[in-house]
Amino acid sequence: MRPLVLLFLALSAVAAMADAPSRADGAFPGVNGKIAFWSNRDGNSEVYVMDADGTNLTNLTNNADADFAPAWSPDGTKIAFTTGRDGGEEVYVMDADGQNPTNLTNNPGSNFAPAWSPDGAQIAFTASRDGNQEVYVMDADGQNPTNLTNDPADDSSPVWSPDGAKIAYHTFRDGIFDVYVMDADGQNPTNLTNQTALSLTPAWSPDGAKIAFAAARFAETEVYVMDADGSNLTNLTNNPASDFAPAWSPDGAKIIFNSTRGGNRDIYVMDADGQNPTNITNSTALDTSPDWQPLPVEAPAETPAPAETPAAPAATATVVALPSTGSESSDVRRSTPWLAVGLAVAGVIALASAVWYSRRRWAR
Numbered sequence: 298m299r300p301l302v303l304l305f306l307a308l309s310a311v312a313a314m315a316d317a318p319s320r321a322d323g324a325f326p327g328v329n330g331k332i333a334f335w336s337n338r339d340g341n342s343e344v345y346v347m348d349a350d351g352t353n354l355t356n357l358t359n360n361a362d363a364d365f366a367p368a369w370s371p372d373g374t375k376i377a378f379t380t381g382r383d384g385g386e387e388v389y390v391m392d393a394d395g396q397n398p399t400n401l402t403n404n405p406g407s408n409f410a411p412a413w414s415p416d417g418a419q420i421a422f423t424a425s426r427d428g429n430q431e432v433y434v435m436d437a438d439g440q441n442p443t444n445l446t447n448d449p450a451d452d453s454s455p456v457w458s459p460d461g462a463k464i465a466y467h468t469f470r471d472g473i474f475d476v477y478v479m480d481a482d483g484q485n486p487t488n489l490t491n492q493t494a495l496s497l498t499p500a501w502s503p504d505g506a507k508i509a510f511a512a513a514r515f516a517e518t519e520v521y522v523m524d525a526d527g528s529n530l531t532n533l534t535n536n537p538a539s540d541f542a543p544a545w546s547p548d549g550a551k552i553i554f555n556s557t558r559g560g561n562r563d564i565y566v567m568d569a570d571g572q573n574p575t576n577i578t579n580s581t582a583l584d585t586s587p588d589w590q591p592l593p594v595e596a597p598a599e600t601p602a603p604a605e606t607p608a609a610p611a612a613t614a615t616v617v618a619l620p621s622t623g624s625e626s627s628d629v630r631r632s633t634p635w636l637a638v639g640l641a642v643a644g645v646i647a648l649a650s651a652v653w654y655s656r657r658r659w660a661r
């Protein structure tokens with residue numbers, strides 16, 4: 298194909314994924330609770346929760362400004378999110394019912410894409426404070442923000458591994474978006490994808506063994522899963538529409554993701570092997586950035602027999618042995634201006650232009 302055709306296709310694919318914030322957050326092990334996401338169905342973006350079958354929809358933010366990128370705390374009692382209500386973009390936290398919204402970042406730069414540590418003590422997020430996007434970590438009360446990436450390229454969409462040892466994110470440092478993993482203190486950044494496709498928004502499985510993410514190749518975007526060391530890459534969606542922003546259910550059996558296969562962005566649930574995708578939003582509005590609430594596993598009430606214990610420990614052991622891993626997240630946003638700019642520089646080769654255009658979007 299000619300360069301201009303390639304450019305158009307590439308920009309189209311980027312635009313399809315990009316004009317929706319599509320950050321999902323990490324699943325922590327537990328019982329499956331509610332699904333948080335954001336939607337513009339009431340005129341501006343709000344964070345909603347609903348049951349896993351799409352019922353009992355509730356608007357948690359009810360704010361005239363943009364509210365997006367919800368991330369459940371590991372105990373399911375709080376939601377971190379991003380909001381424009383203070384004029385910039387700040388990471389807030391609120392109770393699971395929307396009460397007590399609190400600004401954690403209070404920084405004139407852009408702060409977004411929060412993700413909790415498994416012990417709930419810290420929150421990773423993306424900040425543009427020094428001219429490019431970096432993955433930061435702060436205490437859960439907003440204290441001690443620390444830049445973990447310190448790289449001139451954009452680094453975003455952090456997610457913690459369930460054992461707390463690693464943080465996965467996506468970065469543009471190799472000239473294309475790849476999913477990387479680093480130690481939780483920022484050391485040992487490692488490229489897990491090394492692909493010619495854009496690899497974005499990693500999402501760690503609750504047992505730590507796998508990472509789901511979105512990969513975009515020209516007009517095609519799919520949800521993939523790989524082992525936490527980058528091996529055994531598998532396409533879970535195989536659908537001509539855009540499929541992106543995956544997040545796992547706390548029991549590890551399901552993956553929620555975003556898809557345009559119904560004609561607009563909706564949230565779908567599928568089995569973790571890609572089977573039985575089901576639209577649970579069914580709204581003509583933009584619905585995106587799902588994250589599944591983990592609820593505590595009920596204590597075994599005076600169970601006499603040791604029959605039900607074997608499953609959990611095995612997965613944890615596997616995680617520790619892995620050389621590297623990532624977690625999950627995703628976020629995107631604003632659309633039109635960058636597409637116009639991208640088309641204006643149509644002389645640039647297609648893939649480079651698409652990637653450039655997408656920097657804003659996938660950052661979150």
Ligand SMILES: [Ca+2]
Pocket residue numbers: 341342343344358359360361362363364
């Ligand atoms: Ca709002």
Ligand SMILES: [Ca+2]
Pocket residue numbers: 429430431432446447448449450451452
């Ligand atoms: Ca950076």
Ligand SMILES: [Ca+2]
Pocket residue numbers: 517518519520534535536537538539540
């Ligand atoms: Ca697809």
Ligand SMILES: [Ca+2]
Pocket residue numbers: 561562563564578579580581582583584
């Ligand atoms: Ca929709």
